[in-house]
Amino acid sequence: MTDVVIRxxxxxxxxxxxxxxxxxDLEVHHGEVFGFLGPNGAGKSTTIRVLLDLLRPTExxxxxxxxxxxxxxxxxxxxxxxxxxxxxxxxxxxxGELLRHLARLRAGAGTQRIVPLAERFGLELDxxxxxxxxxxxxxxxxxxxxxxxxxxxxxxxxxxxxDPLLQREFLDLVREARDRGATVFxxxxxxxxxxxxxxxxxxxxxxxxxxxxxxRTLRRHAGQHVRLxxxxxxxVERFRELPGVSDVALxxxxxxxxxxxxxxxxxxxxxxxxxVSWSAQxxxxxxxxxxxxxxxxxxxAGQEVSADGR
Amino acid sequence: xxxxxxxLTGVLLxxxxxxxxWAAAVAAVSALYTSFYPAMGGADLQSLIDGLPEELxxxxxxxxxxxxxxxxxxxxxGLLGPVLLLVFAIGAGARLIAGEEEDxxxxxELTAPVARSRLFGERLLALWLDVVVLVGVLxxxxxxxVVTLGIDVGLSQLLAGSTALLLLxxxxxxxxxxxxxxxxxxxxxxxxxxxLAVLAFMxxxxxxxxDAGWMNAVSPFSWYMAGDPLINGFDVPGxxxxxxxxLAAAIGGVxxxxxxxxxx
Numbered sequence: 001m002t003d004v005v006i007r008x009x010x011x012x013x014x015x016x017x018x019x020x021x022x023x024x025d026l027e028v029h030h031g032e033v034f035g036f037l038g039p040n041g042a043g044k045s046t047t048i049r050v051l052l053d054l055l056r057p058t059e060x061x062x063x064x065x066x067x068x069x070x071x072x073x074x075x076x077x078x079x080x081x082x083x084x085x086x087x088x089x090x091x092x093x094x095x096g097e098l099l100r101h102l103a104r105l106r107a108g109a110g111t112q113r114i115v116p117l118a119e120r121f122g123l124e125l126d127x128x129x130x131x132x133x134x135x136x137x138x139x140x141x142x143x144x145x146x147x148x149x150x151x152x153x154x155x156x157x158x159x160x161x162x163d164p165l166l167q168r169e170f171l172d173l174v175r176e177a178r179d180r181g182a183t184v185f186x187x188x189x190x191x192x193x194x195x196x197x198x199x200x201x202x203x204x205x206x207x208x209x210x211x212x213x214x215x216r217t218l219r220r221h222a223g224q225h226v227r228l229x230x231x232x233x234x235x236v237e238r239f240r241e242l243p244g245v246s247d248v249a250l251x252x253x254x255x256x257x258x259x260x261x262x263x264x265x266x267x268x269x270x271x272x273x274x275x276v277s278w279s280a281q282x283x284x285x286x287x288x289x290x291x292x293x294x295x296x297x298x299x300x301a302g303q304e305v306s307a308d309g310r
Numbered sequence: 311x312x313x314x315x316x317x318l319t320g321v322l323l324x325x326x327x328x329x330x331x332w333a334a335a336v337a338a339v340s341a342l343y344t345s346f347y348p349a350m351g352g353a354d355l356q357s358l359i360d361g362l363p364e365e366l367x368x369x370x371x372x373x374x375x376x377x378x379x380x381x382x383x384x385x386x387x388g389l390l391g392p393v394l395l396l397v398f399a400i401g402a403g404a405r406l407i408a409g410e411e412e413d414x415x416x417x418x419e420l421t422a423p424v425a426r427s428r429l430f431g432e433r434l435l436a437l438w439l440d441v442v443v444l445v446g447v448l449x450x451x452x453x454x455x456v457v458t459l460g461i462d463v464g465l466s467q468l469l470a471g472s473t474a475l476l477l478l479x480x481x482x483x484x485x486x487x488x489x490x491x492x493x494x495x496x497x498x499x500x501x502x503x504x505x506l507a508v509l510a511f512m513x514x515x516x517x518x519x520x521d522a523g524w525m526n527a528v529s530p531f532s533w534y535m536a537g538d539p540l541i542n543g544f545d546v547p548g549x550x551x552x553x554x555x556x557l558a559a560a561i562g563g564v565x566x567x568x569x570x571x572x573x574x
Contacts, residue, residue, distance in 0.1 A: 052421045054417075054420060055571045076423075077424075082421045084414075084417050087414070087417075093323065101316065102418055104319070105316050
């Protein structure tokens with residue numbers, strides 16, 4: 001049986017006249033690392049804030065561990081570790097005092113992991129909060145989200161502000177949490193941040209989920225950039241008709257196209273001519289991600305869209 | 311206590327330094343004014359007041375300034391004490407929920423396993439404790455000087471004045487916190503509470519001169535001062551009216567806070 005840890009059904013959230021969520025449907029399963037991607041303002045943080053009962057949905061329903069966040073209350077939030085997207089901290093307290101305070105709010109859960117986690121991320125616990133850099137504040141956020149070994153981690157843009165070395169350390173922490181059975185829901189506006197750890201990924205745009213797939217499938221959809229050089233000019237129309245081939249362009253004797261799926265038909269068509277050189281490069285997932293960003297709002301995922309923005 | 315009221319403990323730890331500064335300011339102002347009494351008070355002051363137009367004296371609240379209790383009413387208890395304490399309480403009240411929500415620092419506490427009602431309750435308790443401490447400092451400073459300088463004001467009159475002052479300040483401080491908690495807007499909490507406090511003060515001052523009894527009937531300042539607690543001691547009806555303000559504000563504030571969207 002697959003336990004559903006997070007479920008959203010037709011989640012709608014209006015701020016006055018502005019519709020921030022226009023019917024979000026999601027299921028996050030127990031033990032998976034789920035990437036939640038979208039540009040800024042797409043509704044990532046709004047969705048997350050509904051899950052934490054900061055916001056109440058206008059319509060639809062959200063459930064975490066089978067209960068609505070509002071009904072679950074404090075016992076539900078005790079099972080969650082949350083890293084806010086825009087973490088603000090101030091005051092004279094030191095980082096250690098703040099972390100111990102947050103542990104006390106959890107009836108002491110996590111107190112003993114403050115020091116080891118701080119050491120791992122090179123966070124100085126005796127420095128006052130208000131003097132900390134953005135990166136150091138983010139470390140405080142990471143420590144408080146993970147310290148009590150929560151069953152569910154909700155991480156909003158977790159790697160922003162961390163340098164590359166610490167980003168890797170952070171992703172290790174996410175993997176360790178997954179390995180001990182935790183579920184991780186992490187948002188980002190950059191695919192590469194979640195690509196390495198996430199199993200499945202949802203892409204949200206303008207308050208709606210436009211794609212939901214595992215990272216491998218998403219990568220297959222992304223396809224390859226293929227470049228063929230011929231000895232003499234070729235008829236470009238023939239290549240346009242091939243299955244899985246799109247964005248065909250001919251520049252003199254050089255043909256470029258986007259290939260999704262098997263290369264068989266393309267290779268056979270090319271073999272009719274004298275091929276001087278060829279290359280096929282995996283498209284960055286980032287490009288695919290941009291496809292979804294540029295797509296008109298009501299176009300469904302899966303349709304072919306032009307990736308050309310240059 | 312740390313284990314039982316973690317939100318309260320956190321607030322008190324965070325603001326311990328600023329509370330000490332406020333306590334020092336309140337003590338200094340109380341001491342300064344009270345120790346002027348032997349120099350200024352008594353018959354000399356009364357004859358000076360007698361020379362002023364009657365309306366002006368009433369508006370200034372100096373009509374009983376010739377007596378020791380009246381002097382304290384007009385100075386420490388009637389003007390600078392309330393002003394200082396209200397500035398503190400309204401500022402702290404507006405900041406403790408709305409201010410920290412606006413600047414984002416409340417987010418980690420709101421998403422911790424703490425019920426909203428509890429978060430509100432413990433932060434309110436922190437505000438109330440602060441005000442109790444500051445009114446205590448004012449009372450003790452005044453009491454020490456009253457005894458040392460031999461000013462003729464009884465302990466029970468002093469305590470009556472302090473109790474009423476405490477409730478007055480709790481009322482406006484709680485109102486600032488409640489409006490802030492209900493709206494998430496610190497400026498609104500500040501503005502509503504400070505505006506109403508100024509209005510209450512003006513109503514109390516000009517009500518008698520313009521012969522508008524309703525002004526005094528609705529002004530918490532009049533509930534505080536009309537019975538002259540520093541001369542006549544405890545004024546139970548006035549105290550009950552004063553006590554109703556923080557309670558009503560707290561209930562309204564927490565109900566609204568539990569219902570609305572946070573961190574928008």
